[in-house]
Amino acid sequence: MLIKERLSNAGIHTVLIAYSLLALFPLALILINSFKSRKAIFREPMGLPIGDSFSGKGYASVLSNSDFPLYFSNSLTVTCVSLVLILLLGAMAAHALSEYRFPGDTFIGIYLVLGIMVPIRLGTVALLELIVNLGLANTLTALILVYTAQGLPIAIFIFTEFLRSVSREIKDSARIDGLSEYRIFFEVVIPLVRPVIATVAVFSMIPIWNDLWFPLILSPGEETRTVTLGVQQFIGQYTVNWGAVLASLSVAIVPVLVMYIIFSKQLIRGITAGAVKG
Amino acid sequence: MATLELKGVKKSFGAVNVIHDMTLEVRDGELIVFVGPSGCGKSTMLRMIAGLETLTQGQISIGGKRVDHLPPTDRGIAMVFQSYALYPHKDVRGNLGFALKHAGVDKKEIEERVNNASEILGLSDLMTRKPRELSGGQRQRVAIGRAIVREPDVFLFDEPLSNLDAALRVHMRVEILKLHQRLGNTMVYVTHDQVEAMTLADRIVVFKDGQVEQVGTPLELYRKPANKFVAGFIGSPAMNFVNANAVDSAVMVAGTKLCSSKSAAGEVTLGVRPEHLILTEDGPFSGVVSVFEHLGGEAFLHMTLPDGQLLVAKLDGENSFSTGQPCSLGIRPEHCHVFNKEGYRIAE
Numbered sequence: 001m002l003i004k005e006r007l008s009n010a011g012i013h014t015v016l017i018a019y020s021l022l023a024l025f026p027l028a029l030i031l032i033n034s035f036k037s038r039k040a041i042f043r044e045p046m047g048l049p050i051g052d053s054f055s056g057k058g059y060a061s062v063l064s065n066s067d068f069p070l071y072f073s074n075s076l077t078v079t080c081v082s083l084v085l086i087l088l089l090g091a092m093a094a095h096a097l098s099e100y101r102f103p104g105d106t107f108i109g110i111y112l113v114l115g116i117m118v119p120i121r122l123g124t125v126a127l128l129e130l131i132v133n134l135g136l137a138n139t140l141t142a143l144i145l146v147y148t149a150q151g152l153p154i155a156i157f158i159f160t161e162f163l164r165s166v167s168r169e170i171k172d173s174a175r176i177d178g179l180s181e182y183r184i185f186f187e188v189v190i191p192l193v194r195p196v197i198a199t200v201a202v203f204s205m206i207p208i209w210n211d212l213w214f215p216l217i218l219s220p221g222e223e224t225r226t227v228t229l230g231v232q233q234f235i236g237q238y239t240v241n242w243g244a245v246l247a248s249l250s251v252a253i254v255p256v257l258v259m260y261i262i263f264s265k266q267l268i269r270g271i272t273a274g275a276v277k278g
Numbered sequence: 279m280a281t282l283e284l285k286g287v288k289k290s291f292g293a294v295n296v297i298h299d300m301t302l303e304v305r306d307g308e309l310i311v312f313v314g315p316s317g318c319g320k321s322t323m324l325r326m327i328a329g330l331e332t333l334t335q336g337q338i339s340i341g342g343k344r345v346d347h348l349p350p351t352d353r354g355i356a357m358v359f360q361s362y363a364l365y366p367h368k369d370v371r372g373n374l375g376f377a378l379k380h381a382g383v384d385k386k387e388i389e390e391r392v393n394n395a396s397e398i399l400g401l402s403d404l405m406t407r408k409p410r411e412l413s414g415g416q417r418q419r420v421a422i423g424r425a426i427v428r429e430p431d432v433f434l435f436d437e438p439l440s441n442l443d444a445a446l447r448v449h450m451r452v453e454i455l456k457l458h459q460r461l462g463n464t465m466v467y468v469t470h471d472q473v474e475a476m477t478l479a480d481r482i483v484v485f486k487d488g489q490v491e492q493v494g495t496p497l498e499l500y501r502k503p504a505n506k507f508v509a510g511f512i513g514s515p516a517m518n519f520v521n522a523n524a525v526d527s528a529v530m531v532a533g534t535k536l537c538s539s540k541s542a543a544g545e546v547t548l549g550v551r552p553e554h555l556i557l558t559e560d561g562p563f564s565g566v567v568s569v570f571e572h573l574g575g576e577a578f579l580h581m582t583l584p585d586g587q588l589l590v591a592k593l594d595g596e597n598s599f600s601t602g603q604p605c606s607l608g609i610r611p612e613h614c615h616v617f618n619k620e621g622y623r624i625a626e
Contacts, residue, residue, distance in 0.1 A: 169363035170361075170365065172325075172328075172359070173359060175329075175349075175351070176328060176329075176330075176355070176357050176377075177351065177380055177428075178349075178350075178352075179380060183380075188365060191365075191366075192367070
C-alpha cells in the first residue's frame with residue numbers, strides 16, 4: 001500500500017516536473033540569451049553567458065533608450081487602470097446579477113457573458129472606426145476602454161458564480177445593521193471574495209500586458225507605445241537586435257511577475273475554493 | 279419593550295401565495311414561536327417582520343407604530359440567523375460593535391454595550407477571535423450578542439439552533455429562555471422543532487401552507503389541538519389516528535365505546551397520544567406487536583390492528599415484548615381527541 005502510494009506520488013511529480021521544465025524552457029532561453037552578445041546567441045543558443053559570450057549590451061541599449069521608461073509607464077497605466085475598471089465594474093455587475101431580481105436580469109446576464117465566446121479582435125475594424133470617431137486614436141484611454149470591455153465578460157462570469165455562494169443571511173444581517181446596498185457590497189461582500197478578486201486580476205492582467213494587437217492598431221503613436229510595441233523598434237526589416245529584444249522582454253516580465261507574487265497566495269485559494277470544501 | 283401587531287398580512291411570489299392572511303397580536307415581553315414544517319411560510323413571515331421581504335398586503339406595527347414601509351434598521355428589531363451570519367473578516371468585538379459603529383453611536387457607549395452583551399453571554403475571553411476560530415455554540419452566542427447590543431424592541435430568531443448538535447441545542451435552548459427572562463423583550467422565534475416550540479414559547483403559532491392552523495399556549499395546543507394537523511405536529515412520538523364511528527354521541531372503535539361526544543356523528547377520527555395508551559387485558563385495541571423499541575427508561579410499542587392500522591404506545595421501560603406477540607391497549611375517555619371528516623376537532 002505504502003509503496004503503491006509512493007509510486008503514484010512519484011508519477012505525479014514526474015509529470016509536474018516535466019511540465020514545469022517545458023513551461024520554463026522558453027523563459028530560461030530568453031533570460032540566458034539576453035545576457036549574450038549577438039554572435040554568441042547564434043553560435044551557441046543554449047550556452048550559458050560565461051566568459052567572452054557574456055555581454056550586457058542588450059540591457060544597456062534597452063535601459064539607455066530614453067523612450068523605454070515611457071513605454072513601461074504606458075503599459076503599467078493601461079494595465080492598472082483597465083484592471084481596476086474590470087474588477088470594480090465586473091464585481092458590481094456580478095453582485096447586481098446574483099443579488100437582485102429585476103426585469104431582464106437573465107437577458108443581461110447572458111448578454112454580458114456572451115462576450116466570452118466572441119473574440120474581441122473580430123470587431124477590430126468597427127472598434128478602430130469608433131475610436132477614431134470619438135477622437136481617441138493614439139491615446140491610452142482608447143486602450144483602457146477596449147481592454148476593459150475585453151476583460152469584463154469573463155470577470156462577470158467568474159464573479160457571479162462566486163458571489164452566488166455568499167450567504168444571503170450575511171447580507172440580510174448587514175441590512176438589518178443599517179448598511180446601504182453600496183456599503184454591503186464594499187464592506188461585506190468584497191472582503192468575502194478577496195481570493196476571487198486575485199484570480200480575476202491575474203487572468204485579466206496577463207493578456208492586457210502582453211497584447212500587441214490593439215496598441216499596434218489603436219495607439220501606435222510615439223507617445224502612447226506600450227512595452228510590447230516598443231520592443232518592435234529593435235526588430236528591423238533587415239537586422240534584428242536580438243540582445244536588446246530579449247533584454248527588453250526579460251525586463252517586461254518583471255512587473256507581471258511582481259503582481260503575480262502579490263496575488264498568488266489569494267489566487268491559489270481562489271482556484272481551489274470550488275474544489276476543496278473549506 | 280413593544281407589542282407586535284400583524285394585520286391581514288399577505289404575501290405572494292408571483293401566483294404562489296406564501297402567506298394567506300395573517301393577523302396576530304404579540305403582547306409586550308412575550309416569546310412567541312412560529313412552528314411548522316419546512317416551506318410553510320414561517321420564515322417568510324419573520325423576514326417580513328424584519329423588513330427583508332415586502333408585504334403584498336396588510337400592515338405590521340411594532341409598539342403601536344406602523345413599520346411595514348420602513349427599512350429593517352429603523353424598525354427596532356434585531357435578528358439572529360440560522361447560519362449565524364457573522365462577518366468572517368471581523369473579530370468578535372468587531373462583529374458585536376459593527377451595527378452601532380455604523381449608526382454613529384458614541385465610542386464609549388459602544389464599548390459599554392459590547393462589554394455588557396459579552397458579559398451576559400460569557401464571551402469576554404473570546405473578544406479578539408475571528409468567527410472561524412469559534413465553535414458552533416460560541417458563534418451562536420456572538421450572533422445573539424450582536425442582536426443584544428442593538429437594544430431592539432423585538433428580537434427575531436430564525437431557526438437559531440438548527441446548526442448545532444443535539445447536546446448543544448438543549449443547552450442553548452435553556453440559554454435563550456434565560457435570556458428572555460433576563461431581558462424581558464418581545465421575541466419571535468421560528469423553528470420546525472416542536473420540542474423547541476413547546477419548551478420556549480409563551481404562545482405557539484402553528485403554520486401550514488401559509489396559513490395559521492392554531493394559536494395558543496403550548497399546553498392548549500397539546501391538550502386541545504384544533505385539528506388533526508396540530509394534533510399530529512405537537513407531541514413526540516406523533517399522535518395516533520384511528521378510524522371510528524359515532525353513534526348516539528358515543529364514539530366506537532371495533533364495537534367498543536371509548537368516549538362520548540355530543541356533536542359527533544357518523545365517521546370520525548379518534549386521536550390518541552402514545553403516552554396515553556395503557557396496557558390492558560382485553561382491548562379495546564387488540565393486535566400484534568410489529569416493532570418494540572426500547573429506550574431504557576421508556577419503550578415504544580408499535581402495534582398492528584387487525585384492519586392494518588398502526589398504533590404507537592409509549593410504555594414504561596419495565597415492559598418487554600417481542601415481535602409478533604399479541605397485545606392489547608386501552609385509553610381513558612378524557613384522553614380521547616375526536617376529529618370530524620374534515621379533520622377539525624369536535625367539541626365534547
